[in-house]
Amino acid sequence: MLMRIESGRLSEEQVAFFKAEGYFIAENVFDPVDLEPLRQDLEKEIGLKIDELARDGRIKKTYPEEAFEQRLTRIYHDNKENGEAVMRHLEGERGGGYQGRSMFDLITHPKLLEVVSSLVGPEIVASSAYRIRPKVPGIGRGDVPWHQDSGYFAAHCDKHLIVTCWIPLVNATAENGCMEILPKSHERGILEHHSGGNSGLLVIKDEDLPSDVPQKIVAECPLGGVVLMTNMAPHCSTPNVSDTIRWSVDLRFQSAGIPSNVGLWPNESEEDGDANVQIACYPPEADFVVRSEAEPDSVVDYEGFTVRRAAYEPLGIKGPRSWTPVA
Numbered sequence: 001m002l003m004r005i006e007s008g009r010l011s012e013e014q015v016a017f018f019k020a021e022g023y024f025i026a027e028n029v030f031d032p033v034d035l036e037p038l039r040q041d042l043e044k045e046i047g048l049k050i051d052e053l054a055r056d057g058r059i060k061k062t063y064p065e066e067a068f069e070q071r072l073t074r075i076y077h078d079n080k081e082n083g084e085a086v087m088r089h090l091e092g093e094r095g096g097g098y099q100g101r102s103m104f105d106l107i108t109h110p111k112l113l114e115v116v117s118s119l120v121g122p123e124i125v126a127s128s129a130y131r132i133r134p135k136v137p138g139i140g141r142g143d144v145p146w147h148q149d150s151g152y153f154a155a156h157c158d159k160h161l162i163v164t165c166w167i168p169l170v171n172a173t174a175e176n177g178c179m180e181i182l183p184k185s186h187e188r189g190i191l192e193h194h195s196g197g198n199s200g201l202l203v204i205k206d207e208d209l210p211s212d213v214p215q216k217i218v219a220e221c222p223l224g225g226v227v228l229m230t231n232m233a234p235h236c237s238t239p240n241v242s243d244t245i246r247w248s249v250d251l252r253f254q255s256a257g258i259p260s261n262v263g264l265w266p267n268e269s270e271e272d273g274d275a276n277v278q279i280a281c282y283p284p285e286a287d288f289v290v291r292s293e294a295e296p297d298s299v300v301d302y303e304g305f306t307v308r309r310a311a312y313e314p315l316g317i318k319g320p321r322s323w324t325p326v327a
């Protein structure tokens, strides 16, 4: 259900809804113009990579006239490998991906943090475990199987709230492959996941999803809206059967009071990363403070953001959880 927020925050009733249902879809967190810098930067990045592939002789048609919602589709459909190369450029080799100024500005956007603060309080830590997702029509790689985000996180964080903010950069609809969420099923603990689902993602088998809860909801969300979910809410996303790309980013926030690797630096000499950073809910990637009333000086700036991310990037610290492969 799509709901409007007033005065930039969730009301008490809306917070109660989030707690009871495990999700909340806010229709009006941003003005579409707030998202324009990121849209434009992603468009620029795609162009740079396409030009590089053209210089290397791998691409003949570069489609410069095509819109943000189309260009990557053309590249993909001409040659899957080139499409993948552009995707990897946006996603980064290990996830996390594009980290230009506009991405940082979105993660730290006052409108977003105000909404997040109504769920986690005024001391907010963000995770580098954010993802940029161009879901290209007809390319199944972007279809995400059922999972809980905690399936990826350390077990010691199952009892804590980590809020996923899923932000569409276009109108997200059932047709272009928005998410689906299973309501009222986030208080059942961690469900059985398997490794090796679509695109190597974790997957909860259909038969392991709770069946005594209301039907899944189709989380359509307009540009400017945000889908908020707990780390325990089972969700997935469906194929894009439209003819335009479903662009979105998903970001993660938690209270500073729960485990994180804020202020910790991994020891670059150890292949598996340093034991001290394993305390985080998602140890492979850096956490940072994005809002603090108690210690305003601890809030990260853009340089600090890139430096912390770079310190974790080369390490290849393993994900904290292991699951049996999907049968």
Ligand SMILES: O=C(O)CCC(=O)C(=O)O
Pocket: 133, 135, 142, 143, 144, 149, 164, 166, 177, 178, 179, 235, 236, 237, 238, 248, 250
């Ligand atoms: O964007 C999608 O298609 C899926 C997103 C997702 O699963 C997530 O944000 O955890």
